[in-house]
Amino acid sequence: xxxxxxxxxxxxxxxxxxxxxxxxxxxxxxxxxxxxxxxxxxxxxxxxxxxxxxxxxxxxxxxxxxxxxxxxxxxxxxxxxxxxxxxxxxxxxxxxxxxxxxxxxxxxxxxxxxxxxxxxxxxxxxxxxx
Amino acid sequence: xxxxxxxxxxxxxxxxxxxxxxxxxxxxxxxxxxxxxxxxxxxxxxxxxxxxxxxxxxxxxxxxxxxxxxxxxxxxxxxxxxxxxxxxxxxxxxxxxxxxxxxxxxxxxxxxxxxxxxxxxxxxxxxxxxxxxxxxxxxxxxxxxxxxxxxxxxxxxxxxxxxxxxx
Numbered sequence: 001x002x003x004x005x006x007x008x009x010x011x012x013x014x015x016x017x018x019x020x021x022x023x024x025x026x027x028x029x030x031x032x033x034x035x036x037x038x039x040x041x042x043x044x045x046x047x048x049x050x051x052x053x054x055x056x057x058x059x060x061x062x063x064x065x066x067x068x069x070x071x072x073x074x075x076x077x078x079x080x081x082x083x084x085x086x087x088x089x090x091x092x093x094x095x096x097x098x099x100x101x102x103x104x105x106x107x108x109x110x111x112x113x114x115x116x117x118x119x120x121x122x123x124x125x126x127x128x129x130x
Numbered sequence: 131x132x133x134x135x136x137x138x139x140x141x142x143x144x145x146x147x148x149x150x151x152x153x154x155x156x157x158x159x160x161x162x163x164x165x166x167x168x169x170x171x172x173x174x175x176x177x178x179x180x181x182x183x184x185x186x187x188x189x190x191x192x193x194x195x196x197x198x199x200x201x202x203x204x205x206x207x208x209x210x211x212x213x214x215x216x217x218x219x220x221x222x223x224x225x226x227x228x229x230x231x232x233x234x235x236x237x238x239x240x241x242x243x244x245x246x247x248x249x250x251x252x253x254x255x256x257x258x259x260x261x262x263x264x265x266x267x268x269x270x271x272x273x274x275x276x277x278x279x280x281x282x283x284x285x286x287x288x289x290x291x292x293x294x295x296x297x
Contacts, residue, residue: 019237021205021244028190028198065236092240093258114244116186 011036011129014054016047016062016074017090022113026061029120043067044074051078057085058129061115062107064091064098072105079106086127090115170290179283183246200291206245207284213238214277221269231269232261238276250279 013036017023023040030036039054041047043066051057060078062071069077075087086109089102094112102110109126111119123129174180184199191198217234220227239254253276260268 019209019241021202021209021241024202024205025187025190025244028195032190065233092236092243113240114183114186116183117189 009035011059011124012039012057013037014039014041014047014050014057014060016041016044016060016066016071018042018063018066022063022090022115026115029115029117032117033120033124044069044071044077047074048077048081051083051085052081056083059123059127060085060087061123062087062089063113064089064102072101075102075105075107086123086129088123170293174286174290178249179247179279179286181246181248183243185246187245203245203287203291206241206247209241210238210280213241214273214280217273217276221266221273226266226269228261228264232258235261247279247283250276250283253279 011033013030015023015026015030015038017026017040027038030038039050039057041050044062045068047060047062048069051060062074064071066074071089071091075089078085078087087107089099089107089110090113091098091110092113094110099110109123111123171180171184175184187199187202195201213234217231217238220231220234235254235257239251239258242250242254253272257269257272257276260266260272
């Protein structure tokens, strides 16, 4: 229709990260994308609870090393719930063993930290999210 | 001769000269400060203290978060000081828990990479390699280097933000 405003889709992202500095950076990057509703979990167990309670996310970004429950186990449990949301593992190391462990757990992708504008845009484009 | 008028003119000229001198000094200070500012950061990149990630932080700074870079850097130095202490304590324990050491250094490395602390990140990788080999002396040497790099980068970035705040 002529003159109709295009409604921008809201993107729901779950960030699973225990360290504040990484959360601050991710928040700023996602804010720059625009239209993102961001939920945060400080460890894998909290992430699983949020997914169970909050319903569908468009993207889950999860750190590997966290207290209580790590990213690999959280990914496994989220997949066991039948959730098909793209899950991207994050870690400062990009050892093959880390990447393999994430993919075996059910993650769709892996990106080495630190998160950047380019890495985030690549992820959003790959899963047709933004 | 009208001495009082002459005296007034001399006083006025002196004041004017003094104001001009003050303006000139101020301009010189600002020019020097800006010059230092504009070469300071590129030098940190050239010397390998910082990498492209620092530019990412600067790009995220805007009117709604005007001190974003400084806040993130402050957060890093707060976390990293604590981590360095924990790493040092873990190294002194007997027997050493290399798994815990690796985990602590992993956090430190990740944190440093968030602000683009390249030299520190590289030294952390060396430390992790020593951990993997159960090389205690190697870990100790790496820790000393990490502490030096940490202190140097902190000093340089503090200077950078101080200069930035005067502009």
